[in-house]
Amino acid sequence: MNELIIVLIIIFATFVSAIGSLFLKLGTKTLSLNFIKLLKNNKLILGIFLFGVSMLFYIWGVSMAKLSFIYPITSLTYIWISLLSIKYLNEKMNVYKWFGIAIIIVGVFLITV
Amino acid sequence: MIMNRKTPFFAILLVVICTFLTSSGQYFMKMGTDRISGTFLSIFNIPLISGLLLYVFGAVLLIIALKHGELSVVYPFISLSFIWVLFLSVFLLGETVLLINWLGMILIVMGVVFIGRGAPNE
Numbered sequence: 001m002n003e004l005i006i007v008l009i010i011i012f013a014t015f016v017s018a019i020g021s022l023f024l025k026l027g028t029k030t031l032s033l034n035f036i037k038l039l040k041n042n043k044l045i046l047g048i049f050l051f052g053v054s055m056l057f058y059i060w061g062v063s064m065a066k067l068s069f070i071y072p073i074t075s076l077t078y079i080w081i082s083l084l085s086i087k088y089l090n091e092k093m094n095v096y097k098w099f100g101i102a103i104i105i106v107g108v109f110l111i112t113v
Numbered sequence: 114m115i116m117n118r119k120t121p122f123f124a125i126l127l128v129v130i131c132t133f134l135t136s137s138g139q140y141f142m143k144m145g146t147d148r149i150s151g152t153f154l155s156i157f158n159i160p161l162i163s164g165l166l167l168y169v170f171g172a173v174l175l176i177i178a179l180k181h182g183e184l185s186v187v188y189p190f191i192s193l194s195f196i197w198v199l200f201l202s203v204f205l206l207g208e209t210v211l212l213i214n215w216l217g218m219i220l221i222v223m224g225v226v227f228i229g230r231g232a233p234n235e
Contacts (some may be wrong), residue, residue, distance in 0.1 A: 008235070010161045010175060017202070021184060021188060022184065024176065024179060025184040026150035027215050028176060028177075028179045028180035029180075034115065036181055044116075044176075055166065063192030067180065067216045071195075074176075075192070076127070077188075078192070079187055080186045081189075081211070082185050085183065085184045086155070086183075086185075089184055089185075091119075091183045091185045092233055093185065094231050094233070095231070096227050096228070096230050096231025097185060097186070097227070097228055097232075098232035099227050099231075099233060100189060100201055100223075100225065100226070100227030100228035101189060101224065101228070102224075102228075103220045103221075103224040103227070104189055104192045104221050104224030104225065104228075106217075106220055107195075107216075107217045107219070107221035107222075107223075107224055108192060108195060108217065108221065109217065110213050110214065110216050110217030110220060111195050111196075111199060111214050111217030111218055111221065112195070112214075112217070113211070113213055113214065
């Protein structure tokens with residue numbers, strides 16, 4: 001399959017994974033040890049579901065290309081998470097966090113080369 | 114003093130442990146899938162089941178960490194999985210690892226240190 005399409009599939013997977021993590025975080029606000037309440041925690045369930053969906057797309061992408069090609073793209077998730085956190089979780093980014101993410105992305109690229 | 118931070122140290126500790134558990138879990142699950150033969154029962158082998166349990170337990174720790182910490186601080190620590198997998202490849206699988214891979218590991222560690230440093234206070 002066309003390399004560009006594989007890249008797009010993985011980018012889509014990273015975005016779904018980030019949204020899933022966002023819902024996971026939102027779901028932990030009402031986290032309880034009560035099993036019934038856990039099952040009713042819609043955001044938590046949705047977060048886990050979206051994470052599962054992203055895994056499926058990820059596995060699909062990995063079946064078509066080398067891991068060393070795919071892994072660096074997955075570090076896009078960190079950027080999505082930072083942006084989503086600012087917009088929906090009222091979290092603040094700063095120079096330290098952005099720089100940390102930047103060198104993590106470079107590190108992921110080098111570690112999988 | 115530690116609890117004044119929006120992401121307490123113990124949340125970071127939880128996610129670090131989580132990455133170790135999910136990476137080991139994945140290793141055992143991979144080992145387990147290699148043992149799947151023709152029979153249906155071969156799916157329920159020890160490495161696969163224990164790998165799955167490790168993975169799930171790691172995920173539970175991550176959820177608890179997210180309850181107490183910021184997403185934008187906790188999540189980048191998941192990149193530590195790459196480091197556990199690197200050690201695994203070298204010491205358990207005997208794979209060749211280049212110097213540039215070790216450099217990548219150092220950068221990831223530096224990166225999460227910066228993220229931790231950048232985690233804001235209340």
